[in-house]
Amino acid sequence: MSEIRQDPTTGEWVIMARERAKRPRDFVRRQARPELPVFLLSCPFCPGNEAMTPAETLSYRDEKAGSWRVRAFANRFPALTPEGSTMRSEEKGFFLNMDGVGVHEVIVETPAHNKPLALVEDAGVEDVLRAYHERYNALSRMSFVKLIVIFKNHGLSAGTSLEHPHSQLVAIPVVPRHVRMEHEVAMRYYDDRGECLYSDLAGHELSTGKRIVMETGRFVVFHPFASHQPFETWIVPKMHQASFGSASAEELQDLAHVLRIVLLKLYRGLENPDFNYVIDTAPVADENEDYYLWHLRIIPRLTEVAGFEIGSGININTALPEETAPFMRELEVE
16 A cells, blocks of 8 residues: 655655555666766866856866866856846736846866766865855855755756756745745744754654664765655754854765765666755755754656646655665665
8 A cells, every 4th residue: 555654844745656666676777878078178167178167266276287176157057147136026016026136156076077976086075065165155145145055967857958067056035935834844843842853853764774874973864754756865964053054174074975975876776867966954044043954865866757746746756765775775885
């Protein structure tokens, strides 16, 4: 029989379709990706093509080698730009709108055109996380910024348009409704119990153990009880911080190792699937509040959303997290 589970962080329901459930290996990618070159002359993210991108906002360089390791710059085709006003206006006294104010940046993760983050060494992943952290803290000081979204798209079905490994960061002047809803659930939980929902969630996952993928001194990795998608993976810090911008250098170093291992497990276990990841963090105004805990979510793109999901807002998951987590946990990748 199928089971309907509630996501404690949002109140949303997810159908665990046991009759349709697949074994973890049924999600292995069957179609090989084309081989990519280490350098592509037409790629604006490859070394030597820096003039094809806007001016850098950040770069980490090997001065002796005269090369860069990570670069950040404004997106050439931004969703939002820093110019304009955040004042609301009305169209015919009914529809609200405002200028598209914000910041949209690209973080190029490696000079190699063909090296996904899963195959980068810990130090390289740490460079990427430090770049996120540095740009997050710089942009959070801008007066109009209310929320900063850091995300990565990997593969066509995840929305990537350029193959060269990169992430994006968007600073926006509003807090979206679904983020408000998530944070309102966390605030109510904190008001009722005096504890952080996300810290308690991680603690419960550790106590049961059956959905744990890995654990270090600073982080726990698990497949959530009400996973919305097969192999949905959360990386949650043990140190309580509402904002990713508050993470220490030591935490970023440990997170780099954890993230690389998790991505490598997906790369090896599911044959390099398309995926998105996003760093969920508190709105800028709530960065010092106790009710929230920043975390990183990885969503492999293994299934497609169809009419029922669109019409109901309820996801159907055809893989039980109690089965996918042990599959990931037992993969030897180091």
